[in-house]
């Protein structure tokens with residue numbers, strides 16, 4: 063199979079307009095006859111459900127949470143980018159496009175990124191119309207701040223709770239459609255399989271998490287907006303029930319998985335503290351606007367930070383990257399933190415942390431201004447660490463945060479299974495090998511509000527589907543396979559908990575497929591993962607049954623999927639012998655330790671085709687062409 | 700340290716439940732309260748016993764998924780703190796902690812500590828939105844909103860919908876939850892267009908979904924992990940009266 067990205071022809075500025083014009087439409091009177099399944103109610107899923115409901119489609123929406131509003135998007139803190147140029151500081155659609163392609167280390171599809179930059183402008187308008195209370199200036203206009211990797215202020219925010227406010231906006235729009243009857247909400251349902259009929263995605267199998275029953279839903283098309291796979295690493299900044307299950311099961315049904323090794327490690331998270339930790343807490347990157355990152359100049363300096371004089375501090379980001387300073391992109395900031403810790407200059411009990419210091423900002427701006435910008439983050443930090451960031455520097459360490467890889471999609475957001483569309487973090491589309499801060503919210507909402515209403519209409523209008531019911535053999539087969547997997551898990555009756563196995567896998571992935579990767583390490587991971595998987599199926603303990611709420615059973619199913627997916631993650635990292643963005647191969651670096659790309663051999667998206675558990679997947683390459691942003695070695699010096 | 704737990708166990712809505720004793724060993728002060736429960740569950744699962752069912756997702760105090768009564772208080776003893784953000788340093792060796800689910804008619808129990816809060820979604824469905832379709836919105840800066848107003852609307856909009864207010868209220872009223880959304884939207888020009896129909900519809904939905912009336916006890920504000928203020932309820936009442944009079 064050859065991958066066709068379906069990028070429209072014509073100048074990049076006109077592609078999306080032309081494409082919309084060329085796309086087929088569905089007559090308003092006919093829309094309600096078309097059923098669309100949307101799995102996931104984060105920014106991508108909720109915005110898609112609301113918009114498609116408004117257009118009149120019959121939308122069935124699913125999420126694992128008890129309410130659509132609880133999706134992981136709610137936790138996003140820092141903000142959302144848009145090329146509004148309200149600050150008159152030189153921003154433009156072209157600059158946002160350029161920054162995103164460059165920030166992604168030239169591994170994204172240009173046409174998609176350009177469209178994203180174009181749509182960014184509409185997103186802010188839409189959200190304000192919904193009543194999203196973005197931060198404002200005294201004159202009543204919207205306020206902006208700058209975010210890692212950008213030299214313009216294009217980030218819109220609602221204190222440190224931007225994701226919450228954006229998601230509530232989308233959720234409320236969706237609830238309005240629920241009241242109108244265009245959207246039916248199925249909360250507490252976990253999608254466990256995609257049903258493919260005659261080569262097209264026509265439905266899903268879900269488990270009702272309250273009753274335990276397996277349920278079948280049929281539709282004309284299916285959209286997955288089920289988020290990223292950062293939780294494969296066990297400890298991450300993601301919500302504890304984020305998972306790869308929906309994407310992985312779709313992969314097993316024929317959707318190619320692209321670039322899984324592009325994982326983002328966020329530089330400012332509260333450091334790990336003990337073995338019982340269940341997740342890591344992100345401290346928004348916006349903190350780096352005013353906080354200064356440093357470690358002691360001398361290895362092993364264990365003095366209290368307030369006792370270390372200026373002359374003995376190394377503000378290493380400001381020193382090494384004078385033009386970007388503390389605002390270098392995430393991958394650069396993370397790797398540098400690891401480096402200083404590897405040099406023995408890390409701080410805190412574990413030595414795996416660096417300081418983020420607000421002393422100068424407080425002196426310059428005063429405590430009230432700092433509190434108005436970061437108050438809730440400081441509070442959160444204090445709750446977790448029992449330390450007061452107004453009085454002493456925060457301690458930070460990188461953690462897994464976001465996943466650029468995901469199901470491969472074409473320009474229409476359709477995967478390699480016709481009819482199966484993938485939105486938001488679950489797809490691989492716009493961020494290349496590294497995502498810039500405040501761009502995930504933008505992408506999720508662009509996909510849901512502004513892309514899928516057009517591309518899905520075109521699919522529906524141009525693809526006749528046969529009338530089927532959930533009695534079709536494909537539904538029976540899919541349900542039986544889901545049932546079989548559940549029964550198998552329940553009958554092992556071993557003595558290891560799913561969490562123990564997950565933690566072990568996570569540590570392995572973090573050590574070998576984390577911030578820096580080597581050929582030998584990746585091979586170690588690839589040897590170990592099948593053993594862990596074997597152990598799971600021989601010795602996992604899943605008490606209780608499948609006939610009611612059984613959270614440990616849900617979790618076990620997700621762990622089983624991580625144990626398959628982890629292998630693909632490591633394999634992709636092994637095959638890509640270059641460094642790019644969030645994927646750092648020690649074998650491929652510049653003399654001063656920066657990531658070194660290999661454009662000649664790796665300027666492609668790697669899309670993997672499933673061939674069976676434990677069987678090597680087939681690699682398909684989508685070549686990437688850069689006509690507008692000429693690849694160069696990224697430099698933030 | 701070691702703490703003793705009395706945890707509400709109830710296999711389903713139609714069976715009787717009871718408090719069951721557990722001991723949490725090796726509790727470190729840096730553990731969160733839910734991590735302490737995780738560790739108890741780990742022991743149970745390894746022994747082949749059913750773990751305690753409780754809800755959580757973000758574990759950083761923003762999604763509103765977690766929520767249990769800790770010694771009779773929603774989310775536990777710390778002010779403005781969800782139970783996922785509560786840390787064991789708050790307790791000392793040998794303490795006994797009673798953990799129970801939210802109890803309210805509008806929140807039927809599902810299992811152990813998990814309840815069904817979909818009634819909150821239905822209140823929002825009744826009117827907790829602005830009726831704008833995607834597309835066609837005017838430029839965002841065309842609507843000027845004074846910073847003080849935007850900030851006030853934001854404060855109300857920070858409600859996480861956890862249900863602590865309902866659990867704390869002797870009437871199981873959803874007035875604080877509902878008023879926070881009414882206030883958020885009625886402060887902003889975008890929301891004022893439908894202010895009257897919204898407040899009436901949302902108050903009706905509150906009643907229809909089995910929540911009790913508000914008798915101004917103030918328990919809700921005291922336990923709200925996000926510090927949503929009683930002023931919101933005053934706004935709700937004012938908006939409601941205004942809507943009925945016009």
Ligand SMILES: Cc1cc2nc3c(=O)[nH]c(=O)nc-3n(C[C@H](O)[C@H](O)[C@H](O)COP(=O)(O)OP(=O)(O)OC[C@H]3O[C@@H](n4cnc5c(N)ncnc54)[C@H](O)[C@@H]3O)c2cc1C
Nearest residue numbers: 102103104105106126135140141253289486487500502503
């Ligand atoms: C702490 C944190 C802070 C962040 N801050 C920012 C920021 O400031 N700016 C920014 O741009 N980005 C930020 N991000 C990234 C951003 O929040 C996410 O990438 C984005 O919200 C993902 O949205 P989504 O809609 O794709 O998926 P999610 O919000 O993850 O939603 C996934 C949905 O899928 C459902 N689901 C999952 N699996 C299944 C299944 N099997 N069956 C049924 N339903 C399922 C879930 O219930 C949920 O509704 C942050 C991320 C984190 C972790």
Ligand code: FES
Nearest residue numbers: 756758763765783
């Ligand atoms: S788990 Fe999200 S608020 Fe507690």
